Amino acid sequence: MCGIVGMLSTTKKDVGVYIYDALTIIQHRGQDAAGITTASKGRFYMRKGNGMVRNVFRTKHITKLIGDMGIGHIRYPTAGSSSGAEAQPFYVNSPYGIAFAHNGNLTNTDALAKELFEQDLRHINTNSDSEILLNILASEIAKEQKHRINETDIFKAVKKLHQRVKGAYAAIGMIPGYGIFGFRDPHGIRPLIIGEKTTAKGTSYIVASESVALTALGYKITRDVGPGEAVVIDRKGNIHSKQCADSSELSPCIFEFVYFARPDSIIDKISVYKSRLRMGERLAEKIKSKWPDETIDVVMPVPDTSRTAALQLANELDLKYREGFIKNRYIARTFIMPGQKQRKKSVRQKLSAIELEFKGKNVLLVDDSIVRGTTSKEIVQMARLAGAKKVFFASAAPPVRYPNVYGIDMASKNEFVAHNKTTDEVCQTIGADKLIYQNLEDLIWSVQQGNPDISSFDCSCFDGKYLTKDIDTSYLENIENLRSDKAKQNNNITNENSELIYNEVD
Secondary structure, rough: OOEEEEEEEEEOOOHHHHHHHHHOOHHHHOOOOOOOOOOEEEEEEEEEEEHHHHHOOOOOHHHHOOOEEEEEEEEOOOOOOOOOOHOOOEEEEEOOOOEEEEEEOOOOOHHHHHHHHHOOOOOOOOOOOHHHHHHHHHHHHHHOOOOOOOHHHHHHHHHHHHHHOOOEEEEEEEEEEOOOEEOOOOOOOOEEEEEEEEEEEEEEEEEEEEOHHOOOOOOEEEEEEEOEEEEEEEEOEEEEEEEEOOOOOOOOOOOHHHHHHHHOOOEEOHHHHHHHHHHHHHHHHHHHHHOOOOOOEEEOOOOOOOHHHHHHHHHOOEEEEEOOEEEOOOOOOOOHHHHHHHHHHHHHEEEOOOHHHHHOOOOEEEOOOOOOHHHHHHHHHHHHHHOEEEEEEEEEOOOOOOOOOOOEEEOOOHHHHOOOOOOHEEEHHOOOOEEEOOOHHHHHHHHOOOOOOOOOEEOOOHHHHHOOOHHHHHHHHHHHHOOOHHHHHHHHHHHHHHHHHHHOOO
16 A cells, blocks of 8 residues: 655646645555655656655755656555665656656566566566556557657557556656656556646646545545546646546445545545444444443544544444543554564554553443454553453454455465454454454445445455456465565565665665
């Protein structure tokens, strides 16, 4: 999971500082690396590196990111690499010069890498599938062999890209002297939205992963990029769009609404906040049905993502809602920590319990989901140490039992606490007195109510059904070998060594 932003201004204003602001707003989508590339008078200006946005950029860097258009990226690694060479945006010199950033994960990467080397005669310099996606696009654009590019050339190239590439991808790009563009995979698994802001001096345009990046900077939402669609914004401010996929159906990732997206975002016309309210409603109904005789004194969220669902759940059950855990906001999200040991350590650093709210009470803890179970187990223990009499646990999402192959760090099924376990067995593992999960049909309903025109969602981590139809046992075994916690630890050792070389070159 990553975050991407593209901007173009017809006012000739330098956009680098505004891209920086947009990236900080969607920092929750990735905290491993950040980068910005701008363009002015046919030249690229780039700064990228490991760490959060505020750590990668200083004033001296922003002032050098000149130009009336640019793109930015924040990285969340699904393969465990944290090398500076993997930071985006990427760029290629030929044809025209293209800067590029991508959110998602390709599922036929190995085949594409081989094609690029043997057929397209292009060299790949990293292990990133984003670089592969860029080179596929660049190769298809180059086949036109034209001195000047236009929107038709980009649409043709994206159409060919859709035919060659499988997986999830929302991407943005920039061609100096021409403009910016964005496109989305034929299933629309990863989000992408367009906005604009008009003043007396001209109009500025933005393309980003989440609407909150638009609204927080004063942009008006125009619309979402459709599945399989490409959008081009040229330097004059003309917007061109075209459906480039042979067939498409909007099936957004449902985990965006459960966990990743900010609650104040709107994705594919669905309010993330309201969908989480509905999750709380449905979960409350299930608790009424399954636990009619259980005495619960207080409902508490596991900060921060579950707050909305927990509040609505408490209202529906007519129970007290209390904030029993205080979060240290300077600790990264534990879900995206690179290894199990680091996640476990970070839970205690991230949260502290208010004993007054726990002592002698039957507490219902509500979390957005349970993936590895590390956080849940630690939190249950913290509640008991704070004096809770009983600790019940509720998940606003169903059990995670299958790998996610579309850009979320859920690759190794053996690391899922619910893998090959019943609800009672998971309950015992995390140490709760009782555990309840949301039903998948209720989760789908909660999100779908925001946009009834959407008939399907990517729920693969819950139901094991993969939209791209190209996922088999051997593929899952391969990504497990690449993206398990053990593999990440090995990658981190390798990257520490390679980083010394990268810094010397830089």
